[in-house]
Amino acid sequence: MEMQWPLILFTLFMAWSAGVFGASAVLSLAGTGRRVQMPALITSVVLLIVGGVAVFFHLEHWDRIFNGFGNPTSGITQELVAIVVMAVVMVLYFVYLRKPEGTVPKWLAVCALVISVVLVIVMSHSYNMAARPAWDSPLLWLAYLGNAALLGPLTVILLGKCCKSEEETESDEISTAKVLGVSSIAGAAANAVFSLIWGVAVMASAASFTEVGLYWDPTHPNQPIANPVEAANILTGEASLLFWIGVIAVGCVVPLVCALVGRRKNASTAALATIGLVCAIVGAVCLRMVFYSAGASVFMFF
Template sequence: MELQWPLILFTTLTAWACGVFGGAGVLALKGAGKKSQQLLAILSCVLLALGGIAVFFHLQHWERIFNGFGHITSGITQELIAIVVFVVIAVAYFVMTRKSDDGGTLPKWMAWVAIAISVVLATVCAHSYMMPARPAWDSVLEVLSIVGAACLLGPATCAVVLAAKGEET
């Protein structure tokens, strides 16, 4: 079986987006990274959009993408739902940071929502690859690898952004 680079890029970029947004949520819970909150929300959406572009290169007939959304139990349908919810929450997160007095303070509940949707999207993305037809993929290790990638890439990116903004990492 050959490597499917568009899918590899999609899952990596999605995990990265989840890690950045989840990291922003953790920072918000701690009251840290106030100057970086807006940028982190934008960055997570940009990474997710790049992943979306990458996945189109996997499709041989991109106009047939909607055929995959025919059933709620389909992995691609669940991914799409989680991505839409993620983006809606990220936009609300961004708006709440813009409306805050200092440009970065958020209510604790919104920080928890950001963390939760990040974990959910990474898990749903990984779960869609768990297929009995692909025994090497049909393992909980698939979920752990993508959530693990989010836990590595996100905080590292948050640290770089905070350092670039002159905030304590």
């Protein structure tokens, strides 16, 4: 299947926004990171808006999108509901941060963390289609959640370095760095494991196809028959370099190494977080490119 760049950007920025908001919620639950809460919230809102705008470039007829909203079972309706709920939670988050005490209650932090996870799952679920076996797996949810769990903490680490305040004590800074450091390691590990498991699942989806031999497609009379088994072979096939180098090596291994090294005392956390974040973004984009390259359809059986 050809690359759908508006949807690649949409899913990337949605996961990124959810990751930043979720990392901010984790800091609130830990009772630290008050200084970076507002910058993280603003960043999450901006990423959410950018992702929302990107998806419209996938639509040839923008006016017809409202027809889909009438069906509560459609993926686009469910995504809209999740985005609206997340926006409401963000508004509440902003209200509490603007109060003199500037703290977020635990119940709201839990709501923020839950809706961040729900948004990524709902967004991923929209791509589960029986007609495309490589897509029809809940493991895709985990792969995108891994992206969010990695992108979020790394982004907040950088925001913390860029938004230093004289009012923050050394103990607060150490506490915030500790929570974000552990979060980044956990996110990097989850991203690596989930990406690898998802890749194996895509490879296994080749068993869903049946050999049909040759056929003539009247809509593409000059093109050879597609090979869905080869398309799903992302571990050793044409997309293998993109998967092993782009997704695993660059997008998983490098951020994990940066997160582990960043936990060392006197390590240049800002530099490592920047390298890790850039590589995480590259890996997330590559994962989505592999996702589309493996999305062969079984339309000839219907």
